[in-house]
Amino acid sequence: MKNLSILGLVLIVLSLSSCNKYLDEKPDIKMVIPKTLEDATLLMNDYTTLNGGYPTYGEIGTDDYYLTAERWNALVNLDQRNSYVWADEPYVDALQWQRPYRTIFISNQVLEILGKLTKDQNSDAYKRNFGAALFYRAFAFQLLTELHCSAYVEATAQAELGIPLRLDAGIDDKSVRSSLKETYQQIIADFKNAAIYLPVVEPIRGRPFKASAYAGLARAFLNMGDFQQAYLYADSCLQLHAELMDYNMLKATDAYPVPRFNVEVLFSANPASAAPMAATTALMDPELVGSYAMHDLRKGIFYRVNTNPTGTYFYKGSYDKGAALFYGITNSEVYLIKAEAACRTNKIDIALLAINTLLKTRWNKEVAYIPVTENNADRLLKIILDERRKELVFRGRRWADLKRLNLDPRFQKTLIRTVGDQIYTLPPNSAKYAYRLSETVIRLADIPQNNR
Template structure:
C-alpha cells in the first residue's frame, strides 16, 4: 500500500509540475545558463521553438476550407472538431497557448542577459540579438491576440480583454490579462525596437531582419484598422525588398511547388499541426476555387484536383513546402496586398492600382494579365479584398481578416458549416471569434476566461 501511495504521489507531483508550465516554460535545467552573446545566439537559433508551433485554432475555424461529414467524424483531435463547428466548449489543447509563450520566455531570457553584457564588445551582434528578441516576442504576442482576442476597434479596445504581457523571464510572477489596447501597444513597441536594432539582412536563415519588422508593423496596423500607418510600413517593406516570385517560373506539376525559404519569405513561421485542415485532407472552399481565372497561375500552383472527392480541390501552395501545418510568417506578397488595401481606403487610388497590378502581373500567365483601371474606391476595395483572400489562402490570415472585416457592415458575413443534416453558423462579431483560453491556464493560472 505504501508503494502504491508513493507512486500516486509521484504522479501527482509530475502532473502538478507540468500544469504550472501553462504560461511559459523554463529551458531544460540541464542546459548551460546563457551568459554570453554566443549563448544567446544559440537560444535564438532554436527554430523548432521560435519559428514553429504557433496557434492554429483560428484558421481551423475559417471559411477557406470545408470537410465532409465522414472526414470530420474521423478526426482524432476533439478540439479540432469543435473548432471546425465553432463549438463553445472548453479547449484542452494548452499547446496553442503554451508554445507561443515559450517563444516569449526565450526572448525575455535574451533581453534579461543582454542587460548584463557590455554592448561595445560586439555592437552589431548585441544590437541584432536585441532586435530579434523584441521581434519574436511581438510576433508571438500577435499570434496569441489573433487567436484569443476579439477584433480591434479603437473606441472599445481599452475595455476589451487582451493577453497576459509577460515581459521578463520570471515564470513565478503572476501576470494577468492586459487590455486589448495595451496588448497592441506592447506589440508595436517591440516591433519599433526591432526596427531600430535589426540589420537590413540577417545572416541566419529563419531570423528576422529590418524588412521583417517593417512587414510585421504593416500587418499589425492593418489588424488595428490604422490604414495610414499600415500603408507607410508596408510601403517601407516593399521599398526595402520589392521582390516577388514570377509564377511563370514555378513548376506547376510539382506536388509542392514552392520551396521553403523562397524569395518572397520575409520571416518564416509555421503553425502547429493542423490535422483536419491538412492540405491533402481538407477541401478548398468551392466558391473560392471558382474565383481564380483560367490564366491565373494560382489556379494550378495553389490548387490540385482531389482524388477522394470528385470536383473538389486540395491546397498545395504552402510557402513552407509542407501539407501538415500552415505558413503563418511574413511575405513580400502580403505587403503588396496591405499597401493596396490601405491605399484605396485612404483615397490613394493610383498607388493602389500600381501596387495590385505589380502583384498580379507576377501571378498570371505571361502576356495575359490586363492592368486594372478601376478608379471608383467602392468598386476597387472589394476587388482587392478578394485578391487578398485568393493570395493568402492557407496562410494564417483569414481568421484575423474575418474579425476586422466584420466590423465593417459592407463586408461582414455569416459563416456556415454543413455536416450531413446538421448546419452550424457563426454570426459576425460573435464572441466565439475570441477562442476560449485553455482551461489549464484559467484554472491553475487564475487568468480570466473570455466572456460569453
Template sequence: MKTLYFSIGMFTMMMLAACSNFLEEKPDIKMVIPKSLNDAELLLNDYSTMNAAYPAVGEWGTDEYYVTAETFDGMMTVDQRNAYIWKDEPYFDVTQWQGPYKTVFNANQALEIISKLGEEVKGEKGQQLSGIAHFFRAFAFQQLAEVFAPPYNAATASSELGIPLRLDPGIDASSERANLKQSYEQIIADYKIAASLLPPKEAIPGRPSAASAYAGLSRAYLYMAEYEKAYQYADSCLRLHAELIDFNNLNTGVELPIGRFNSEVLFAAIANNAGPMSLNNGLVDSNLYASYTANDLRKQLYFRNNDYPKDSYSFKGNYDQSLATLFVGLTTNEIYLIKAECAVRIGKVKEGLAALNALLKNRFDKNSFTAVTQTDAYILLSSILQERQKELLFRGRRWSDLKRLNPDPRFQKTIQRNIRGLTYSLAPDSRKYAFRLPEPAVLIGKIPQNLR
C-alpha cells in the same frame, strides 16, 4: 461528455502541476545558466521554438475550407471538431497557447542576458540579437492576440481583454491579461525597437530583418484600422525587400511547387499543426476555387485535384513546402496587398492600383495578363480584398481578416458548416471570434476566460 472533459482537464492539470505558472515550464535546475551573447544567440536560433510553434486554431474556424463527414468523425480531435463548428466548449489543446509563450520566454531570456553584459551589447552582434529578440516577442504576442483576443476597436480597446504580456523570463509571478490596447501598444513597441536594430535584410533563413519588422508593423496597424500607418510601413518594407516570385517560372506538376525560404519570405513561421487543414484533410471551399480564372496561375499552383470526393481540391501552395503545417510568416505578397488596400482606403487610388498590379502580373499567365484599371474606390477595395483571400489562403490570415472586416456592413460575413445534415453558423458579431483560452491556462494560470 462533461465527464470526458473533466478527466482530460484533470490529467492536463496534473501534467502541468509542477509549473507555478502555466505560460512556461520551469527549466531544469541542472541546466547551465545562459550568460553570454553566444548563449542568447543559441536561444534565438532554436527554430522549432522560435519559428515553428504558432497557433492554427483560429484558422480551423475559417471559410477557406471544409472537411468531409468521414474526416470530421475519424481524423479530427475533439478540440479540432469543436473549433471547426465553433462549439463553445472548454478545450485542452495547450500547445496552441503554450507554443507562442515559449517563444516569448526565450526572447525574454535572451534580452535579460543582453541587459547584463554592459559594453559588449553595444557592438553589432549585441544590437542585432536584441532586435531579433524584440521581433520574436512582438510576433508571438501578435499571433496570440489575433486568435485569443476580440477584434480591435479603438473605442473599446481599453476595456476589452487582451493577452498576458510577459516581459521578463521570471516564471513565479502571476499572469494577468492586459487590455487589448496595451497588448497592441506592446506589439508595436517591440517591432519598432526591432526595426531600429536589425539589418535591412537577413541572409540566414528564419531570422528577421528590418524589413520583417516593418512588415509586422504594417500587419498590426492594418488590424487596428490605422490605414495611414499600415500603408507607410508596408511601403518602408517594400523599399527594403520587394521581390516577388514570377509564377510563370514555377512547375505546376510537382506536389509542392513553391520553394521553402523563397524570395518572397520576409520571416518564416509555421503553425504547430495544420490539423484539419492539412493537404490530405482540408478541401478548398468550392466557391473560392471557382473565383480563379483560367489564366490565373494560382489555380494550377495552389490546388490539387482530388479523386475523392469528386470535384474537390486540396491546397498545395504551402510556403514551407509542407503537407502538414500552415505557413503563417510574413511575405512580400502580403505586404503588396496591405499597401494596395490601405492606399485605396486613404485616397491614394493610383498607388493602390500600382501595388495590386505589381503582384498580379506575377500571378497570371504573362501572355494574357490585363492590368486592373478600376478607379472607383469601393469597387477597387472589394477587388483587393477578394485578391487578398485568393492570394493568402491557408496562410493564417483569414481568421484575422474576418475579425477586422466584420464590423463593416459592406464586408461582414456569416459562416456556415454542414455536417451530416446539421448546420452550424458563426455570426459576424460573435464573441467566439475571441477563441477560448485552454482550460489549464485559465485554471492553473488564474487568468480570466474570454467573455461569451
C-alpha cells in the same frame, strides 16, 4: 560542453509556458546559466522552437475549406473538431497557448542576457539578437491576440481583454490579462524597437531582418484599422525588400510548387499541427477555387483536383513546401496591405500600382496581362480584398481578416458549416471570434476566460 549545456537549457525551456504553475520548474543550478553573447545567439538560432508551434484554432475555423461528415468524424482531436464548428465548449489542449509563450520566454531570456552585456552593445551580433528577440516576442503576442481577442475597435479597446504581456523571464510572477489596447501598444513598441536593431540583410534563413519588422507593423496596424500607419510601414518594408516570385517560373505539376525560403519570405513561421487542414483532409471551398481568372497561375500552383470525392480540390501551395499551413510574413502580403491601406486613404493610383505589381507576377506571361484599372475607391477595395483572399490561402490571415472585416457592414459574412444533417453558423462579430482559452490555462494561471 558549453554547447551541450545550452542545449540542455533549451530543452528545459521547452517545458515552460506563460502559466505560473507551468513555470514553477526552474533550471538545474548545476547547469550553465546562459549569460554570454554566444549563448544568446544559440538561443535565437533555435528555429524549431521560435519559428514553429503557433496556434491553429482560428485557421481551422475559416471558410477557405470544408470537411465531409466522414472526415470530420474521423478527427481524433476533440478540440480541433470543436474548432471546426466554432463549438463554445471548454478547450483542454494547452499547447496552443504554451508554445507561443515558450517563444516569449526565450525572447525575454535573451533580452535579459543582453541587458547585462554593456561592453557588447555596439557589436552587430548584439544588435541582431536584441532585435530578433523583440521581433519574436511581438510576433507571438500578435498571433495569440488574433486568436483569443476581439476585433480591435479604438473606442472600446481599453475595456476589452487582451493577453498576458510577459516582458521578463521571471517564472514566479502572476499572469494578468492586459487590455486589448495595451496588448497592441506592446506589439507595436516591440516591432518598432526590433526595426531599430535588426540588420537590413540577414544571412541566416528563418531569422527576421529590418523589413520583417516593418511588415509586422503593417500587419498590426491593419488589424487595428489604422490604415495610414499600415500604409507607411508596408511602404517602408517594400523600399527595403520588394521582390516577388514570377509564378511562370514555378511548375504547377510539382507536388509542392512553391520553394521554401523563396525571395518573398520576410519571416518564416509554421503553426502547430492542424489535422482538419491537412492536404489529404481539407476540401477547398469551390467558390474560392472558381474565383481565379483563366490565366491566373495561382489556381494551378495552389490547387490540385481530387479523385475522392470527385470534383473537389486540395491545397498544395504552401510557402513551407509540404506543410499545409504557413504563418510567416511575405512580400505578397505586404503588397496587399499597401494596396488596401492606400485605397482606404484615397491614394488610388498607388493602390492600383501595388495590386497590379503583385498580380502581374501571377499571370501567364504568354497572355497579355489585363491590369486592374478601377478608380472608384469602394469597388477597388472590393477587388483588393478578393485578391487578398485568393493570394493568402492557408497563410494564417483569414481568421484575422474575417474578424476585422466584420466590423464593416459591407464585408460582413456569416460562416456556415454543414456536417451531415447538422448545420452550424458563425454570425458576424460573434463573441466566438475570440476563441476560448484552454481550461487548463484558466485553472492553473487563474486568469479570466473570454466573455460570452
